Amino acid sequence: xxxxxxxxxxxxxxxxxxxxxxxxxxxxxxxxxxxxxxxxxxxxxxxxxxxxxxxxxxxxxxxxxxxxxxxxxxxxxxxxxxxxxxxxxxxxxxxxxxxxxxxxxxxxxxxxxxxxxxxxxxxxxxxxxxxxxxxxxxxxxxxxxxxxxxxxxxxxxxxxxxxxxxxxxxxxxxxxxxxxxxxxxxxxxxxxxxxxxxxxxxxxxxxxxxxxxxxxxxxxxxxxxxxxxxxxxxxxxxxxxxxxxxxxxxxxxxxxxxxxxxxxxxxxxxxxxxxxxxxxxxxxxxxxxxxxxxxxxxxxxxxxxxxxxxxxxxxxxxxxxxxxxxxxxxxxxxxxxxxx
Amino acid sequence: xxxxxxxxxxxxxxxxxxxxxxxxxxxxxxxxxxxxxxxxxxxxxxxxxxxxxxxxxxxxxxxxxxxxxxxxxxxxxxxxxxxxxxxxxxxxxxxxxxxxxxxxxxxxxxxxxxxxxxxxxxxxxxxxxxxxxxxxxxxxxxxxxxxxxxxxxxxxxxxxxxxxxxxxxxxxxxxxxxxxxxxxxxxxxxxxxxxxxxxxxxxxxxxxxxxxxxxxxxxx
Numbered sequence: 001x002x003x004x005x006x007x008x009x010x011x012x013x014x015x016x017x018x019x020x021x022x023x024x025x026x027x028x029x030x031x032x033x034x035x036x037x038x039x040x041x042x043x044x045x046x047x048x049x050x051x052x053x054x055x056x057x058x059x060x061x062x063x064x065x066x067x068x069x070x071x072x073x074x075x076x077x078x079x080x081x082x083x084x085x086x087x088x089x090x091x092x093x094x095x096x097x098x099x100x101x102x103x104x105x106x107x108x109x110x111x112x113x114x115x116x117x118x119x120x121x122x123x124x125x126x127x128x129x130x131x132x133x134x135x136x137x138x139x140x141x142x143x144x145x146x147x148x149x150x151x152x153x154x155x156x157x158x159x160x161x162x163x164x165x166x167x168x169x170x171x172x173x174x175x176x177x178x179x180x181x182x183x184x185x186x187x188x189x190x191x192x193x194x195x196x197x198x199x200x201x202x203x204x205x206x207x208x209x210x211x212x213x214x215x216x217x218x219x220x221x222x223x224x225x226x227x228x229x230x231x232x233x234x235x236x237x238x239x240x241x242x243x244x245x246x247x248x249x250x251x252x253x254x255x256x257x258x259x260x261x262x263x264x265x266x267x268x269x270x271x272x273x274x275x276x277x278x279x280x281x282x283x284x285x286x287x288x289x290x291x292x293x294x295x296x297x298x299x300x301x302x303x304x305x306x307x308x309x310x311x312x313x314x315x316x317x318x319x320x321x322x323x324x325x326x327x328x329x330x331x332x333x334x335x336x337x338x339x340x
Numbered sequence: 341x342x343x344x345x346x347x348x349x350x351x352x353x354x355x356x357x358x359x360x361x362x363x364x365x366x367x368x369x370x371x372x373x374x375x376x377x378x379x380x381x382x383x384x385x386x387x388x389x390x391x392x393x394x395x396x397x398x399x400x401x402x403x404x405x406x407x408x409x410x411x412x413x414x415x416x417x418x419x420x421x422x423x424x425x426x427x428x429x430x431x432x433x434x435x436x437x438x439x440x441x442x443x444x445x446x447x448x449x450x451x452x453x454x455x456x457x458x459x460x461x462x463x464x465x466x467x468x469x470x471x472x473x474x475x476x477x478x479x480x481x482x483x484x485x486x487x488x489x490x491x492x493x494x495x496x497x498x499x500x501x502x503x504x505x506x507x508x509x510x511x512x513x514x515x516x517x518x519x520x521x522x523x524x525x526x527x528x529x530x531x532x533x534x535x536x537x538x539x540x541x542x543x544x545x546x547x548x549x550x551x552x553x554x555x556x557x558x559x560x
Binding site for chain 1: 462479
């Protein structure tokens with residue numbers, strides 16, 4: 001199957017006075033049909049521009065953006081409108097129409113698409129039921145909570161049954177609990193309706209909760225791209241490492257290590273934990289070599305249904321015994337010794 | 341000096357009628373022209389949905405030229421144009437013509453300023469749905485700004501009442517004319533006072549009505 005979105009060396013620059021700002025810098029990217037694709041980056045990394053290139057709200061300075069096999073960079077503004085009508089979009093600030101009721105908001109894209117009134121009414125009822133807001137049809141956006149507003153935003157974005165949904169920082173204005181609600185809804189949209197979703201965020205938690213693959217964006221460039229598990233478990237680029245460390249504090253920082261070394265006299269090693277790495281087996285044998293161990297730091301989590309994390313251990317015992325335990329740990333996983 | 345109200349009363353009522361007529365016509369026609377020009381100013385500005393630097397610059401300069409001209413000067417300055425369009429330079433219709441010109445430009449600025457306050461994110465959301473500029477303006481932009489727009493129009497309405505009084509100087513008729521001819525020029529402060537009170541009443545009533553309408557539009 002052909003990818004739903006393809007970036008071919010896309011660059012987008014903005015002119016502000018005499019300075020040229022490169023928001024998106026020679027990006028090559030492919031988003032597959034049916035996946036939830038995360039794009040993570042700090043503010044100013046070019047995420048918002050990147051997502052707006054997909055529905056033509058921004059035009060690339062150079063390169064091609066291909067959506068559904070159509071090179072949208074070549075389209076006129078009026079042709080682009082037809083492409084946009086088939087791509088849903090939700091926003092950080094929801095961007096609901098305050099002058100319209102919830103039902104009026106959800107119906108708007110259908111009006112644009114020229115649906116007759118009766119069909120619109122049926123479709124709106126169906127969408128509000130899907131997002132769980134049937135009782136709010138006649139309410140105005142100002143009367144809703146943040147989470148409810150984003151549900152309306154999602155219903156509105158799905159009105160014309162798009163194949164692709166763009167979510168621009170869609171949970172950044174929400175509290176953690178509401179964020180989880182909205183993310184659950186996005187997963188439901190992906191699983192039940194088969195909608196491909198591009199999730200733009202600066203929160204690694206969001207990527208971890210919903211995305212299949214993730215691109216890390218820094219200064220307009222894709223510095224890392226892979227499955228969420230790969231990027232989390234072995235981040236390569238500095239930006240990726242920093243994002244991963246925001247939610248996975250399983251490896252001790254230098255300050256933590258200093259504290260550990262002052263409190264524990266034995267040798268300190270950090271071992272990666274993965275599915276199938278039999279660390280327990282090695283450690284349970286350690287006693288036979290006269291080696292005691294203590295878990296002094298660590299964390300294990302689940303990512304895309306796989307375990308992943310690390311444990312920092314203090315090993316106390318005769319030197320050759322400790323060496324032997326470390327050697328056998330290395331046969332089952334990656335081990336890093338902290339130099340005293 | 342005693343005032344013969346029996347003689348003046350019909351004149352006063354006619355003047356009230358003329359004032360209301362001038363104000364309403366000006367508000368409707370000038371309001372529509374101002375809405376169009378103001379919307380164009382908003383849409384053609386940099387980053388607008390119909391960005392067009394040339395059109396914006398021309399409109400902007402035009403508005404800036406007409407707006408600061410004191411109305412009483414404009415009445416005189418537009419003389420030849422008024423003659424060409426209305427056929428005469430004095431009287432109610434001539435006054436209305438100049439009032440429409442002056443109010444159009446004032447309203448254009450107010451419309452532009454109120455449209456600018458509409459959240460650009462809302463416009464972007466509509467663009468993302470594939471809505472075209474005209475549809476966005478008519479079905480979204482103006483409804484979203486309706487409350488402030490009504491307050492803006494109410495504000496202008498009072499300026500128009502002010503203009504209608506000044507139009508008395510070219511025999512425009514109405515309460516201003518009445519106050520000047522029967523009050524000021526005859527040193528009859530009673531008449532001036534009554535005319536002033538009626539104008540205050542009209543303005544108060546319009547302001548209350550405008551506020552009420554704006555509240556309805558904002559649902560607050």
